[in-house]
Amino acid sequence: MKDKSKIDYSVYLVTNNELIPEGLTIYNQVEKALQNGATIVQLREKELDTGDFIKRAQKIHELTKTYNVPLIINDRVDVALSIDAEGVHVGQDDMDPVLVRKMIGNEKILGVSTRCEEELLGVINSEALIDYIGMGTTYSTSTKVVKRAPLGAQGVQALLKIISEQKPELKSVIIGGLNKYNIPFTLANCSYYGFNTNGVAVVSCIMGQQDAAKETKDIANSVKLGFRSSLSEINEVTSEEIQQITVSSNKPVIHFITNSVVKQFSANVCIAVGGSPIMSELTEEFCQFAKIPNIALVLNTGTPSTLSLNVYKSAIKAYNSQMKPIIYDPVACGATGSRRLIMEELTSVGYFTVIKGNMAELCTMAGVDGSEMRGVDSIMDLDIEKLTSILSVLAKNKRCVIVMTGKIDIVVDGITPTKSPRVAHISGGDPLMAEISGSGCALGGVIASYVASTSYFQAFEATVSAVRAYKKAGLKAASKSKGPGSFTIKFLDELYCNKEVK
Incomplete structure (x- = not known):
């Protein structure tokens, strides 16, 4: 067996024979996975x-040895020893x-499942030589019946923080509800916060697929994309002053799925x-669009x-799979029960x-009473300090810019x-902006143009720059306008003549 310290845990396939599509076998699925990126x-x-x-x-061991990939046996030490598998994994x-460890010796791999801080500390303090842990479930999953709520990205990061502080040599993989759509952002966020895992464990998104070869390739690419967006590659802005971001001269492409009333104006x-x-x-x-640069x-x-x-x-999954920006506008999400359900499902x-x-829309999303809503207009009244506090919690929970x-x-x-x-x-703008249909919706396209021109981790700077430019154009256009009709024309002129392009 290869040196245990050099084991690649990045694409960790866990088999499940019950998920395999009709006409295929576990051997088909495992070999396709091995051929296309399972490590x-x-x-x-x-x-x-x-x-x-x-x-x-x-x-299965004959297959894994052909591709020089370790085979881990779940739970059954006797089976692992009888076929001389490379390791064993046990649950709590x-x-x-x-x-x-006494039974398999120190040369073989030993993995242990952990679901919470208490179990992780048990592994860290164990007398056994444990090589890696499986942390989960990360997100909700139908593959396995679980008794605990999913950890979520923040829960995973909390466990990774403990490992980094107390036992940095311990390897880890995250498991549960992971797929090619959410893997990139999950790994990138872990890296950005300085808490790295060594891989992702997947089950149904390979074992349950008709084309396991393609799905494994997609998973492997998602893992590489997430790992590439590591902390060392992020140009973090440390200055207290917000860096000015401009729109790329390469013309960022903005894909709109938007309010039918405002499509022409937004464009x-x-x-x-x-x-x-x-x-x-x-x-x-959508998947083809999501691969377009910028x-x-x-x-x-x-x-x-x-x-x-x-x-x-479908759009969210496609753009998440390529780590491309999404600007979400949950229009009137608190106005009806149906709209609220759409917002909850999408988030x-x-x-x-x-x-x-x-x-009102953002207070609804944050769980604050948003019932005082008329159409798409907010009629709530909260002070700036209270609003900022609510939005700060929402931004942290959603891991995005709000x-x-x-x-203001x-x-x-x-x-x-x-x-x-x-x-x-950000102050500015003019009341006339509220007198034309779609001025709020069109702001989404401006933010998207700025965000697409920089890195994901400078989205805050890009968004502030976009909102400032929009407000400034509105203020200037209003000073030259007689009403909503002339304002619309002047507003477009101001945006065009004063655009910031790098």
Whole structure:
């Protein structure tokens, strides 16, 4: 067996025979995975008797040895020893790791599942030589019945922090609800906060797929993308002064899934600031769009239909899979029960870079009473200090930039790891901006143009720059206008003539 310190845990496949599509076998799925990026395999069989388990393990081991990949046997030390597998993995309710280590010796790999801080500390303080831990579940999963709530990204980071402080040599993989869509941001966020894991463990997104080869490639690419966005590669802004971000001269592409009432105006505003708009709700092309350099998605749920939810979710998954920015506008999410449910489901699907809304929309999202809402207009009245506190918690929980539009726009950074969230209060604009349809929605395209022109980890600076430019254009246009009609024209002119392009 290769040196244990050099084991690659990055794409850790856990088998599940019950998930395999009809017409395929566990051997088909495992070999396809090995051919396309799986770096370690765990054979998990809870129903087979000992003889059949050993026969299956022998065949799987022949495959893993062909590709020079370690085979880990779940729970069954006797099976592992009988086929000379490279290691054993045990859960909290399985055999004591101390006894397992005595049985398998120090040369083989020993992994242990942990679900909370108490269990992790038990591993750290164990007399057994434990090589790695499996942490989870990270997100909700249908693969396994779990008795605890998912850890979430923040829970995983809390456990990784303990490892880094108390036993940095201990390897780790995260497991539970991970797929090619959420892996990049999950790994990138762990790295950005300085708490690195060594890989991801996946089950259904390979074992349950008709094309396990393609899915394994996608998983491996997602892992590489997440690991590439490490802390060492992030140009973090340390100055107290917010860095000015401008729109790229390469014309960032902005994909709009937006309010049907404002599509033309949003497109014109986007062009005026230097972006290149696309309007599409064709799910078949989302994955192709997401691979375009300097692209961002504006997801505005202002005019939902019975078919919209699938379109929204498909877009989120496609853009998350490529770590491309999403600017989400949960229009009137507190106005009806249906809109609230759409917002709740979308925020549970994936990551957003920026969430933009008015006071009532964002208070609804934050769990504050947002019932005082008329259409898409907020009629709530909270002071700036209270609002900033609510938005800071929301930004931290959603790990994104929050923008609350109003007389004074509030921008809060939930991405950069600082002791307290960075906040910008931006004045300007003019009441005439509220007299034209779509001025709030069109801001999403401007933010997207700025965010797509820089890195994910400078989204706060980009968003502040975009909001300032928008407010400034509104103020200047109003001073030259007689009413909403002339203001619309002057506003586009001001955005175009005063755009910041790098």
